[in-house]
Structure formats: structure tokens, C-alpha cells
Amino acid sequence: MIKDHLKALYRIATNPKMLGWSPETFWKATAAEFEMTVEGLSGNVRGRP
Structure with a gap:
């Protein structure tokens, strides 16, 4: 499952x-x-963390 999320994030990035x-x-x-x-x-910028 984590592997799938990493693949998706990698593709987006x-x-x-x-x-x-x-x-x-x-x-x-x-x-x-x-x-x-x-x-x-x-465009969804938040303030400080």
C-alpha cells in the first residue's frame, strides 16, 4: 500500500x-x-506550520 502511494507521488512530482x-x-x-x-x-497556501 505504501509502495503504491510512493509510486503515485513520484509520478506527480x-x-x-x-x-x-x-x-x-x-x-x-x-x-x-x-x-x-x-x-x-x-493556490492553497497556509500560514506557518
Whole structure:
């Protein structure tokens, strides 16, 4: 199950039509960085954590 979630996140992050991250960036990013990127692109930016 976790493997499936990781695959989905990887596809979102590395797809040029989505985030367009390199595989290296995906594997180095923290979950918080990924979340902030998705929030920023969707316009749903929260305040401080």
C-alpha cells in the first residue's frame, strides 16, 4: 500500500505537466517540501506550520 502511494507521488512530482521535478529532487525532498509545493501550485497556501 505504501509502495503504491510512493509510486503515485513520484509520478506527480516527476511529470513535466505537473511538478516537473527531477527524480533526484523527488528523492531528496522532504514530505513538507512536497506538500508546500503542491499547496503553492494549487493556490492553497497556509500560514506557518
